[in-house]
Amino acid sequence: MVVDTEYYDLLGVEVTATDVEIKKAYRKKSILEHPDKNRDDPAATERFQSISEAYQVLSNKDLRANYDKSGKEKAIPKGGFEDAAEQFSVIFGGEAFAAYIGELTLLKNLQKQEELHAEEEAEKEKEKEKKEDEKKKQKEKEEEIKQKGDNIDQLNKDMSHLTVYDEQNQPKDTAKKSKLAEFEEELKAEKEKNNEKLVKILIDRLSILTESAYDNDCKRSFERKFEEEANLLKMESFGLDILHTIGSVYVERAKIYLASHKAFGLGGMFQSMKARGGVFMDTLRTVSAAIDAQSSMKELESMKEASESTTPQHDKQGNEISKPTPEEVAHQEEILMGKVLSAAWYGSKYEIMSTLRTVCDRVLEDESYDKLTRDRRAEALILLGKVFQRTYRTKVEQEEAQIFEQLVAEATKKKRHT
Template sequence: MVVDTEYYDLLGVDIDATDMEIKKAYRKKSILEHPDKNRNDPAATERFQAISEAYQVLSDKNLRANYDKSGKEKAIPKGGFEDAAEQFSVIFGGEAFAPYIGELTLLKNLQKQEELHAEEEAEKEKEQVKKDDEKKKQKENEETNKKKGNNINNLSKDVGHLKVYDEQDQPKDTSKKSKLEEFEEELKAQKEKNNEKLVKILIERLSILTESSYDMDCKRSFERKFEEEANLLKMESFGLDILHTIGSVYVERAKIYLASRRAFGLGGMFHSMKARGGVFMDTLRTVSAAIDAQSSMKELESMKEASESTTPQHDKEGNEISKPTPEELAQQEGILMGKILSAAWYGSKYEIMSTLRTVCDKVLEDKSSGKLTADRRAEALILLGKVFQRVYRTKAEQEEAQIFEQLVAEATKKKRHT
């Protein structure tokens, strides 16, 4: 028996809802009520924050127990709740995939790097203004000194043997790193630390098979174990795409390793060249998606300007163009959101594949365990990869797919037909 059902009602779930049901409900509700999708509704932000608060309580076992027993007053943490925007970061799999791919930080880091770059540029402009002011003052002083005549000339002779330094003339300490350089070094160190952690996890995961009797029964048991896990992961946001991505990298890296061990390594060279071609195409898709999103953003800005303008707009032939309707603006905003999400997915996928390639290669090139263990790891990696590659959603499950994925599919479909 619970004393308060407000949080359950906000998410539209029963009081005995499972963690998975709560998570699914939160994702759907948070997107439907997100302020970006309800810009003309002043109450949208408040509703979105309430949904976030409900999820943060019900997704935490201890907070949920306190809430069920004593209501909201006992459930709210002393330090307060996380920002709603942080909760919105569960788009690509959330924490469920962290043991496989780590934390996705590419987009967040790009934003931070852009901020630091902007700070540096602002600082440079400030320094330049200061230099310009000092030069101006120096020039004014020189003109004043000229008017004073011989007295200054005589003084100049007296102090001529001294070397005077202006603060701006002092040699700069080039060894000091900028904030951006320090941040990039931190990222590199953090990435290496994250990769080492993922290497250990993957070795432990594969050891379920590699350190067994390694017969057909063990292999089948290994596959069944991860089929069960994959069937849970596939219902995460973008879960199916992430699983297929992990699977393809696992198979790719393992095949490169095994092929390099045979036929003087020529097979490995072929698979490696094929993989590099895949990397190039992934990069191209990422850039293309970003450019497409930018183009849609400019189109939306033009439409908004046209809708707010009091001056009639004309096309190239001189015909008057009717102003975009609110419905057309809303439709374009939906398309833009989908394309931004699509670009974010391609960027995240690129990061996932980059991380996994590094992790897989470290696992397979680990010389501390011997060649037999390395070969078995490669074979186990192929088995695991193929398990993830063949995962699918049923029609009913697909209908429950997140609205994120629907937006991406819609944007991609409209792009093909434009």
């Protein structure tokens, strides 16, 4: 007997739900209620945070027991609840891949940038209104002084408290940076800090082989070590996709380095052109997935409006059409969830590849190390990359794949056949 079912109700599960059922329910709900999907709903962020809090309690054995026995007040995590956006980030690997790709912040930062941009637009509108008011006051003061017959010195004195505008019609002494500009500078600094950390980790990881006897036995031992690690990572949410992505970048950057340091470097030029083509395609897929999700979102909104409308609906020929059923609306929501997640994955994949390209290039092009060391790093990077590329899930393991991966696969399949 539990004293409170609010958290269970938020996730849509029974009080007897297993850990796996709770995890699946949370991830499904978090996508459905994500603020990015509900931009016109001011309560979306609050619901998203509530769902995150429910999961943080019910996914923790001790907190769940306290909640069942004594309610919410006795089930607050030590240190407080984590931010909902941080919880949502575990969809793509979570902390398991942090030492390889760092923290994925693209989606979270885009949301913050949009908020700051909206704030700036509101401030600009206020400034515009203020400027118009100041102009009006200036004009009124000019007229008043002219009527009094005062001189220009008196005019300047009386108007000294008003805002003075320059040739571009902007207030003087406004060199202060905008919040958006400051935030972008912080992001740049944080990204650099993250890259430096990943460079050091990758060098240490490769040194297991590069600073060994560097014979076939050592290479095979190196591969076995990371095969074991890959077999653990592959079962994380989107773990197999992330491993394959890491592996492809490792192999790509190492091959470019080795080819560019051969005679004339023509091979490196070819590999670089091939890589740029890959970047273009990745960008295209990311944008395409976002547009596809947006289109499905609009379709769902139209279906909901039609299902709730009391006015008969007609097609282009004027024929009356039936309203969407609750089942059809629910099916469209499922499709939308998959496509939103697909767009999120492509965006995250783009961020992962961008980070890894920078990190690999710094590791390989660091001229503070001799050429032999750098060449060995490149060779070790190819070995490691190929280990990740050939990692796979068995049939049983694949059946245990996260619900999110299934949603993405379904969305991608539907997109190809429409």
